[in-house]
Amino acid sequence: MKQILFYLTIMILLLSTLAFPALAANKPPQKGEALPVISLPIPKNSDERNYLGLSGSGLFKIPQVKTKVVIVEIFSMYCPYCQKDAPGVNELYRLIENNPDIKNKIKLIGIGAGNSFYEVEVYKKTYAVPFPLFPDKDFTIHKACGEVRTPYFMVIKINEDGTHQIVHNQLGNYPGAEPFLELVLKASGLK
Amino acid sequence: MQKKRLANLILITVVLSLFVSIPTSFAISDAYKGNIYQVGTLKPIDSKLKVKIGDPAPNFILPPISGEKVSLSQFRGKKNVVLSFVPAAWTPVCSDQWPGYNIAKDIFNQYDAILLGITVDNIPTLFAWTNQMGQLWFPVLSDFWPHGAVAKRYGVLRSNGVSERALFVMDKKGIIRYIDVHDINKRPPLEDLMGALEKLGK
Numbered sequence: 001m002k003q004i005l006f007y008l009t010i011m012i013l014l015l016s017t018l019a020f021p022a023l024a025a026n027k028p029p030q031k032g033e034a035l036p037v038i039s040l041p042i043p044k045n046s047d048e049r050n051y052l053g054l055s056g057s058g059l060f061k062i063p064q065v066k067t068k069v070v071i072v073e074i075f076s077m078y079c080p081y082c083q084k085d086a087p088g089v090n091e092l093y094r095l096i097e098n099n100p101d102i103k104n105k106i107k108l109i110g111i112g113a114g115n116s117f118y119e120v121e122v123y124k125k126t127y128a129v130p131f132p133l134f135p136d137k138d139f140t141i142h143k144a145c146g147e148v149r150t151p152y153f154m155v156i157k158i159n160e161d162g163t164h165q166i167v168h169n170q171l172g173n174y175p176g177a178e179p180f181l182e183l184v185l186k187a188s189g190l191k
Numbered sequence: 192m193q194k195k196r197l198a199n200l201i202l203i204t205v206v207l208s209l210f211v212s213i214p215t216s217f218a219i220s221d222a223y224k225g226n227i228y229q230v231g232t233l234k235p236i237d238s239k240l241k242v243k244i245g246d247p248a249p250n251f252i253l254p255p256i257s258g259e260k261v262s263l264s265q266f267r268g269k270k271n272v273v274l275s276f277v278p279a280a281w282t283p284v285c286s287d288q289w290p291g292y293n294i295a296k297d298i299f300n301q302y303d304a305i306l307l308g309i310t311v312d313n314i315p316t317l318f319a320w321t322n323q324m325g326q327l328w329f330p331v332l333s334d335f336w337p338h339g340a341v342a343k344r345y346g347v348l349r350s351n352g353v354s355e356r357a358l359f360v361m362d363k364k365g366i367i368r369y370i371d372v373h374d375i376n377k378r379p380p381l382e383d384l385m386g387a388l389e390k391l392g393k
Binding site for chain 2: 119
């Protein structure tokens with residue numbers, strides 16, 4: 001009996017460890033909460049690396065981006081609304097980059113839910129997306145974020161002490177670059 | 192003996208965890224709002240192919256959502272052809288497949304290929320469903336009546352009357368050069384299809 005219990009315990013421990021990444025969060029991370037642990041590859045493209053204030057290779061976590069606020073768009077190249085909003089999200093990037101007061105304080109990234117590297121590149125090329133996009137081919141990040149529908153926006157404030165919290169999130173309903181930037185500035189306390 | 196048992200247990204657990212880790216998730220565009228019917232996880236493949244690579248592709252004539260009927264033979268000698276069967280309108284993975292092809296028109300053009308989307312749904316259903324995808328550049332054909340006849344001829348009609356999630360690539364001579372009867376629960380990666388088209392030119 002003891003032996004069976006011993007083996008059962010080992011099996012449960014192993015299964016919970018090995019299968020952990022596949023477990024889905026049952027709801028998206030909420031305002032005020034921290035992000036789930038999301039590891040992304042440091043971009044090979046030096047412009048993108050510089051944009052995010054990263055160096056070297058390997059993985060990084062979103063709060064390591066050298067900025068005060070990160071806007072994350074969870075998108076898919078297969079999602080009609082993401083496609084429709086793409087020019088407006090590009091415009092948001094340009095509004096930020098062309099404003100010296102906020103240029104280095106807000107960064108924008110996209111995560112392609114269920115998209116391979118190839119598929120993300122097709123999206124990037126089709127819409128001339130100027131900010132870094134990352135594939136999430138096996139939906140790991142999408143699951144960790146509560147399997148949200150797309151496009152899904154999260155605004156993350158990075159504090160001086162290295163902690164962070166989500167200050168805004170929304171499903172779709174992208175209002176256009178200017179209203180969205182206004183919303184980001186207010187929610188993050190940059191304004 | 193005990194060590195061997197423990198090793199076997201670890202092996203079994205690792206294999207089990209691999210199955211648990213298989214992604215079954217899919218991203219649903221907000222474009223469809225709450226109108227997607229959740230089908231759950233289905234038997235990956237539920238039909239037996241009746242064609243193979245190297246065969247002449249069986250011809251068909253099907254009605255599109257709008258315009259004249261489309262036949263496969265009308266592209267003979269002119270275009271490579273990709274047939275994309277998807278199981279059903281208003282279901283999770285299908286709704287997030289063709290919108291991706293819709294922004295890949297340049298790549299299809301690069302390989303001199305036309306895409307034909309096919310489901311066993313009727314035309315009004317296809318009309319309402321594809322309207323959510325934006326303006327599609329490729330014809331969407333209805334294999335509704337006789338029900339699923341083309342899917343059946345190719346051997347991709349499932350036992351419940353919907354088709355598999357299947358891709359067929361035909362060259363300009365009408366010969367089948369690529370077949371992917373995909374796990375119905377997953378979307379085929381775009382690079383696999385484009386890799387097959389690229390090979391046609393070689």
